[in-house]
Amino acid sequence: MAEKDWIRVDDYIAAALxxxxxxxxxxxxxxxxxxxxxxxxxxPQGKLLHLLACAIGAKRILEIGALGGYSTIxxxxxxxDSGKVISCEVDPRHAEVARANIARxxxxxxxxxxxxxxxxxxxxxxxxxxxxxxLAFIDADKPNNAAYFAFALRLSRPGAxxxxxNVVRExxxxxxxxxxxxxxxxxxxxxxxxxxxxxxxTAVQTVGAKGWDGFLIARVx
Ligand code: SAH
Ligand code: DHB
Ligand code: MG
Numbered sequence: 285m286a287e288k289d290w291i292r293v294d295d296y297i298a299a300a301l302x303x304x305x306x307x308x309x310x311x312x313x314x315x316x317x318x319x320x321x322x323x324x325x326x327x328p329q330g331k332l333l334h335l336l337a338c339a340i341g342a343k344r345i346l347e348i349g350a351l352g353g354y355s356t357i358x359x360x361x362x363x364x365d366s367g368k369v370i371s372c373e374v375d376p377r378h379a380e381v382a383r384a385n386i387a388r389x390x391x392x393x394x395x396x397x398x399x400x401x402x403x404x405x406x407x408x409x410x411x412x413x414x415x416x417x418x419l420a421f422i423d424a425d426k427p428n429n430a431a432y433f434a435f436a437l438r439l440s441r442p443g444a445x446x447x448x449x450n451v452v453r454e455x456x457x458x459x460x461x462x463x464x465x466x467x468x469x470x471x472x473x474x475x476x477x478x479x480x481x482x483x484x485x486t487a488v489q490t491v492g493a494k495g496w497d498g499f500l501i502a503r504v505x
Contacts, residue, residue, distance in 0.1 A: 337362035342418035349424030353382030415439035452498030
């Protein structure tokens with residue numbers, strides 16, 4: 285069983301369960317045309333984020349790491365007309381592509397895209413009292429994951445979900461010969477969540493079009 289089969293199964297899942305209206309083909313095409321890295325969540329993962337947001341009735345969502353807005357749009361579709369997704373993106377070119385995609389999908393009024401380093405933007409959001417958020421999706425530079433988690437927790441309401449992408453990294457999280465910033469960031473996140481009494485959490489491994497990885501999912505008590 286290899287990555288090629290995981291991709292075939294992701295394609296099968298998407299063909300069966302994700303409609304053409306939902307699939308954001310134009311977003312992914314624009315991202316490819318603009319040479320953005322193809323590191324968006326996969327279609328089944330995007331729909332999972334959407335379903336989780338719908339399940340808790342999320343109206344206010346914080347995202348860290350927008351890229352071309354693919355995950356942003358899945359989340360924006362969940363919050364309804366009165367809802368808001370505030371997304372932080374450091375790369376102005378990514379943000380520009382995201383803005384165009386978000387506009388094409390008709391959800392500009394629901395998305396507040398902030399351009400800057402998340403560690404600069406998050407204190408501003410705190411000062412503005414932009415929270416409390418119902419859901420946070422953390423998917424930016426991995427070394428800062430524990431810091432982002434701490435901000436997300438401070439900005440969350442009781443019962444909120446905090447979801448972090450890329451916490452397994454092809455199993456590198458448990459391979460102690462691996463010490464790159466991304467893996468260290470994942471381990472620091474697990475340590476911080478484990479020591480945090482205000483959340484209950486799990487992580488689920490995933491295979492699919494994005495290889496072998498996983499999400500950490502925490503619920504604020
Ligand atoms: N969530 C997106 C993918 C995000 S990829 C999706 O699934 O569609 C990671 C993004 O995080 C990139 O666009 C990168 O520019 C951004 N990023 C990296 N470091 C950052 C930082 N310090 N602050 C905010 N965004 C950052
Ligand atoms: C990378 C980043 C991501 O957010 C992701 O989902 C996959 C890969 C990366 O930086 O390589
Ligand atoms: Mg990711």
